[in-house]
Amino acid sequence: MGCFQSKDADHVITSPDHPSVQHQLESVTEDQVEQESQVPCFKRFALRELYDATNGFSGKCIVPGGEMQALNLVYGGMIEGTGLVAIKRLSKLTWPDAQQFVDQATAVGNLRSKRLVNLLGYCVEGGERLLVAEYMPYGTLSKHLFHWNRQEIPWEMRVRVAYYIAQALDYCNIENQKIYHDLSASRILFDEDGDPRLSTFGLIKNSRYGTRYSTNLTYTPPEFSETGIIIPESVIYHYGNVLIELVSGKHIPPNHAFDIIMEKNAMLLMDSSLEGRFESEDATKLLNLASKCLQKNPEDRPDTESLVSAAAPLQKLEESKDADVITSPDHPSVQHQLESVDHEDQVDHEDQVDHENQVEQENQIPCFKKFTLSELFYIINEFSPSCIVSEGGVKDFNEVYIGKLEGNVLVAVKRFSKLTWPDAQHFVDQATAVGKLRSKRLVNLLGYCVERGERLLVAEYMPYGTLSKHLFYWNRQEIPWEMRVRVAYYIAQALDYCNVKNQKIYHDLSASRILFDEEGDPRLSTFGLIKNRRDGISYSTNLTYAPPEFSETGTIIPESVIYSYGNVLIELVSGKHIPPNHAFDIIMEKNAMLLMDSSLEGRFESEDATKLLNLASKCLQKNPEDRPDTESLVSAAAPLQKLEEIASYFLMRLPKSTVIQPTMLSPLKKACSRMDHSAVYEILLKTGYSDEGAESDLLVTRQNQELVQTKNLGDNAFRDQDFINAIKYYSKLVRMMTSSPYATVFARRSFSYLVTGERDPALGDAMKAQFCIPGWPTAFYLQALALWELGMESDARDMINKGAALEAKRLQTTER
Structure with a gap:
């Protein structure tokens, strides 16, 4: 089974009213109680116990993808009677007041939920400030969404993440733990059943001052950027950003995503790997929820209970408890390393x-x-x-x-x-x-x-x-x-x-x-x-x-x-x-x-x-x-x-040995890379509408003669390099068509905008062409051309590489 594929993935619920959601909500309490009884009680650990569990805080026991902020490292450790645990080691300087640290840890340690990575204990000996939590073998959502060797996450799993994390936040809110520090995809981890859970480490400040909220102010709530104050509604803002990353598979600045949704172009945000694998209505609902969370005024954002209510109806596949939900643990060698590390003579041979x-x-x-x-x-x-x-x-x-x-x-x-x-x-x-x-x-x-x-x-x-x-x-x-x-x-x-x-x-x-x-x-x-x-x-x-x-x-x-x-x-x-x-x-x-x-x-x-x-x-x-x-x-x-x-x-929190391999040039990629407008024009003219299928012209013909005439006028103007009139007629055609216009129309209008000096509309049309045909290399190459003209060279190179990758994929499919 593939990554994030549940055992019962084929048993789709067919009832339009989704009767299982109510059942899930009713039964979660029973499951919750059963699971809470299995979680060890919160306790104080001895430093020697944690030192031995991590082989002296060996670098070999650090969990990849965990928190890597200076001394705030997360280690995997084996504790007798408890099993495999995650141990967060905070800087010795961040919590000089031991009692203050213990008070915060104890408050969070009282929480018990199957939606949380439960906190098992703490240690405050010898200047050390350590937290012990359940170990999550399948890593972070960030790893599965953004890493170079990631496997595709199906839509059903993405909405499940949205639902479970909403439940986690609501539970914390009810238990009066309303402030979550820097909620992001890195704070969401997958347990042995492949279920997403919210890290409790985020409920405890990284230092007594709590001044560090986010590594990037682009993604922080407006109220924090303006006042430096964190409020419960700030968590909702970050949940909205997590939703954007879930549906897009990208890091997109929240204000930019908000504008796209408000302009009724929400589908432009969707991850192209999900093409044809989700209901547009459901995606729209989730993105609308994200837009509510991203409101500038904190009072306009929904509460945690509303998040749960909005995410629950989107659950489409029956839940399962299956260790094969994810095919390989995030760090399968942790236990082996803990058992096999030999410290003797290590220093002598360095x-x-x-x-x-x-x-x-x-x-x-x-x-x-x-x-x-x-x-x-x-x-x-x-x-x-x-x-x-x-x-x-x-x-x-x-x-x-x-x-x-x-x-x-x-x-x-x-x-x-x-x-x-x-x-x-x-x-x-x-x-x-x-x-x-x-x-x-x-x-x-x-x-x-x-x-x-x-x-x-x-x-x-x-x-x-x-x-x-x-x-x-x-x-x-x-x-x-x-x-x-x-x-x-x-x-x-x-x-x-x-x-x-x-x-x-x-x-x-x-x-x-x-x-x-x-x-x-x-x-x-x-x-x-x-x-x-x-x-x-x-x-x-x-x-x-x-x-x-x-x-x-x-x-x-x-x-x-x-x-x-x-x-x-x-x-x-x-x-x-x-x-x-x-x-x-x-x-x-x-x-x-x-x-x-x-x-x-x-x-x-x-x-x-x-x-x-x-x-x-x-x-x-x-x-x-x-x-x-x-x-x-x-x-x-x-x-x-x-x-x-x-x-x-x-x-440095870098994925190991990630390299973008250069690819050979197709004629269109070559032309766009050189910013050769004449060559790009010739290719667009020669290709015509072939990428959209022969049936497209027939579809238009059956509608009415005015559509056909407008399309022909636009095509003739484009052929004659009369780009002003090409823009005029293609724009009229877009307004006339009730269904989605051709990707080729947007591609040709994009190029026409570009050669007439209108770079922003050119980029917008290239993006719309991608929306019409998500896997169309031409759309990516035209975006690159516009981005280069706008001076965004790094982004342009990314688009060139994406277009080349899609071309290579098409070629492999053809060869098979």
Whole structure:
């Protein structure tokens, strides 16, 4: 059976009045009582008991997909007489008042419901603040909705999640637990029967202050954004956002989703994988409920009882208790790991293992080589904009592309301006010197190309982007303190390695030069070891951040790299762009804590932060001779490492080894990627209405002659490239048709809008074409074209990739 497929999935209730809903509501109390009697009583655990249960809080026992906010980690543990449990370890600094923590935990621990992940106990020994809850083997809703290798969740399961979580919130409300902190898909977990449950961890603040509510203010209720106050109605707002994610399978800003629903375009939000597998009336009801929850005025939102009443009638399939609801546990190896972890000699062998891993990894890196232009031209789809991965997109002077070599090896290809390196041999000499470097702390250089005026570098591909993206982008996730000091340490090691290998000059070191590999480990880009141009005058895009000696003389020296490293440290601890001289003054005035990222409140040791900021101040000395060397950077950062046993991708909350594979271009994808309007037009004209089936024209013919005439006038205008009249007649046709218009009409009108400079309507029509035929690649390509024109290059590349994936799927189906 597939993911989320119940044993009784084929037994659909046929009664129009849905008699089983009332039965379910009546019987839930009996089931509730039976289950409550099976849940162990809430108790206080000894620290030794929990320490043993998690093998000393071993990184191997951390539950993937659990909460990964700094020290608020969730571990899987085996407790004798209780079984497998989830243990949340809060930061020692967040709850200094032990009694306050115990009071909150006890209040939540009194709750018992089969709709909750019930709290089993707590521990407050030795400065530790620990919560113990039931273990949910099938992971979070977030994992099943958003992860790259997710299985499709059927509609019936999605409305069941909506119903069960509404019941959970209503139960909490009745029991006077009305405040839930940061309700999201990550707070909903699946038990051994595949039933969704609401985590009780969210009923307890992450700290005594409770200031942290959401990692992204885009998704917070308006009243919290305006006042910083959480009220019971705030939970309803978040429930509405969960409904949007359930039906769409995407992260959509609530205000944007609300506008779409209010404009009567709710079906545009539906997950395309659900095409033909749900009742439009039911989806409309659920989305209307979401819109009520997302009202700006808290008083206009429904209460929890109303949520239950609205979600109950949407339940379509009989409930079942079936361990095969989900095919594989979220973390099947937890118990095995708990039984098999051997701590003896673990520390003694760490240095040896690290060295062996380094040697092994260096041996796996391909030798530096010269690539042919035709080889690189092929793997990056003829320098297609859809393959650009540099953050500036097509606006970057020196773009970076993603490509795939033989053996499915992904690489990053940097293309320099043809004017920057007229002397090919000079370029080759620099590239070859850097190409000899091999380290697991570097993004290693694999080769170069100097044909036909092109100057290209080929390096390892880093799937998780730059530190700049993770620190500064609007939709970033919080980087825990332990990961920030790891970045400082690993990059210090990278610089020291380069220094030892006599590559002492690094050009414009910044957060954009630090990337994360498939393990989530930070690495230093080797592109920065090669000048952007032969004269080397480009050091920084902003002289505010350049070393004083460069600003004064234009000269780069090895100590300049140390200055830039100091600036990276400031950005790491603050999460902001702060001019180095301003940060230096703050540290010198003994106000270093003012620089700290507010999202880290209570999640770091002040002494460690002070040490790192003091190191930054040494790096930012005006006199280059007063700055430390690279070896000193390593020595200073090493003692600050706290959770070395925990993998970086765990700390960063990254799915393991997620990579978007580049695909070959179809003619339409190729045309849209190049923004070649003429080629797109020819393809749309040639394709006609063939994607909608031959019966479509007959359907129109049977209605009335005016429809046919209007359609023909629009088609003739489009054929004659009279796009103003094409828009006019196609718009008239859309108004005349009582049923859904052709997707092709929207596609042609979208293109017509685009070439006449109306970009927003062009994007809207491309989306409407997707609504008419959810799996139509053309609709995705036209959205990409409009998004590129709107300057939304990252979104455009996503649409190109989605269209390509749909084309590949169609091709596979045809071949079968």
